[in-house]
Amino acid sequence: MEQAMDIAFLGTGTSQGVPMIAHEADGLDLQDPRNWRTRTSAHIWMGGQRLQIDVGPEFRLQCLRNQIDQVDYVLMTHGHADHIMGMDDLRRHVDLRAGKALPVYGNLETLERLQQVFPYAIHEQAPVKGYPAFSLREFPSTLDLPCGRIQSTPLPHGRSDTLGLVFTEKKTGQKLAYFTDCKEVTPAARALAENADILVIDALRPEPHPSHLHLDGALEIALALGARQTFFIHMTFAVDHERYNDTLPDNIRLAHDGLKVNVGTLEETTREPVWA
Numbered sequence: 001m002e003q004a005m006d007i008a009f010l011g012t013g014t015s016q017g018v019p020m021i022a023h024e025a026d027g028l029d030l031q032d033p034r035n036w037r038t039r040t041s042a043h044i045w046m047g048g049q050r051l052q053i054d055v056g057p058e059f060r061l062q063c064l065r066n067q068i069d070q071v072d073y074v075l076m077t078h079g080h081a082d083h084i085m086g087m088d089d090l091r092r093h094v095d096l097r098a099g100k101a102l103p104v105y106g107n108l109e110t111l112e113r114l115q116q117v118f119p120y121a122i123h124e125q126a127p128v129k130g131y132p133a134f135s136l137r138e139f140p141s142t143l144d145l146p147c148g149r150i151q152s153t154p155l156p157h158g159r160s161d162t163l164g165l166v167f168t169e170k171k172t173g174q175k176l177a178y179f180t181d182c183k184e185v186t187p188a189a190r191a192l193a194e195n196a197d198i199l200v201i202d203a204l205r206p207e208p209h210p211s212h213l214h215l216d217g218a219l220e221i222a223l224a225l226g227a228r229q230t231f232f233i234h235m236t237f238a239v240d241h242e243r244y245n246d247t248l249p250d251n252i253r254l255a256h257d258g259l260k261v262n263v264g265t266l267e268e269t270t271r272e273p274v275w276a
Contacts, residue, residue: 005148005169005263006045007176007198008271009255010062013037014204014236015082017058025237033273034241034256039082040180040234042200043068047147047170051075053178059086064274065258070096075139075150076106077180078162079113087118091132099126101133105143107154107163111136139163146170153189155182158211166192174263176200177227180234183211185221196227197263200255203232205239215244222252229266231255 018037019025028035039056049072062068071093077083090102101124104114114136115122126133143150148170154161164179166189177193178200179185185193185201193199203218212234213221222230230252245254258271 004045005047005167005172005174005176006260007200007263008043008066008068008260009231009233009257010041010043010066010068011038011056011058012233012235012255012257012259013039014234015039015080018235018237020237023237027243028237028240029242032241034254036257036273037235038062038257039086041083041086042178042233044167044176046167047145049073049145049147051147051150051167053077053165054083054180055086055090056082057085060089061274062086062257063089063092065271066260067271071102073145074102074104074134075165076104076110076114076163077165077178078157078160079106079110080181083181084110084114084117087114087134088121088132090134091126091130094126094133095130099129099131099133101125101135103137104134105137105139107139107161109160110163111138151192153186153192155179155186155189156184156211157181158183164189164192166196169263172264176263177225181211182213183209184213185225190221190225193225193227196225197229198261198266199225199227199230200233201230202234203239203254204234205236207238215239219248219252223249227251229253229261231259231261 038058041054121132204212
């Protein structure tokens with residue numbers, strides 16, 4: 001049987017989450033659970049292995065909600081706080097590997113940030129049971145794993161670059177492109193994403209932003225790339241799920257926390273919050 005490729009959207013919100021603390025979000029229907037967004041991250045099942053993209057502050061709760069019981073590789077798009085500050089909670093996944101360090105891939109700027117924030121975790125083996133342990137590795141342009149290939153490419157994000165990631169499953173050839181936190185999708189990234197089954201792309205808010213794509217910008221790129229299905233992520237309180245989703249073409253949608261999609265069939269399931 002061919003190995004399936006799935007993606008779970010663990011979080012789909014911006015750096016402060018949605019709703020924000022002490023903030024009235026006029027026009028946002030908080031009775032709709034899809035408008036409750038934790039910080040953006042994703043988990044991919046590919047060829048029998050488990051790949052974690054970014055590790056935000058709610059990572060523990062995201063794992064419980066989505067039943068993430070294994071991590072084989074950690075793939076960091078960049079080193080901003082909303083994408084790294086849950087990494088201490090990887091300690092449980094290190095325990096499940098008998099203390100062997102998790103391989104953590106990122107660009108040099110991200111790896112330097114991780115060394116500054118988590119110096120106690122930079123070991124090839126956890127020194128004590130229950131401790132995190134990270135083996136930091138520079139992300140190559142092409143990373144070949146037993147489960148398939150991951151290609152990385154820089155994307156502009158303010159004063160720094162984010163890594164755009166394109167996954168190709170080894171046995172089925174299923175392809176997923178993941179472009180978070182970016183102001184533009186470069187020609188090189190567009191070439192890598194050609195013929196993708198699923199495109200995941202930054203779509204912060206209705207109005208333009210200096211370091212993120214806004215909704216119209218993300219829509220323009222999604223239409224140009226023509227993936228079988230596109231999902232928008234990293235959205236603020238200004239994006240009400242039902243209202244904006246209804247304006248989009250059938251194959252372009254807003255993602256929401258807890259959504260899991262099979263890359264081959266595009267079949268969807270949703271896990272409800274464990275704290276509901």
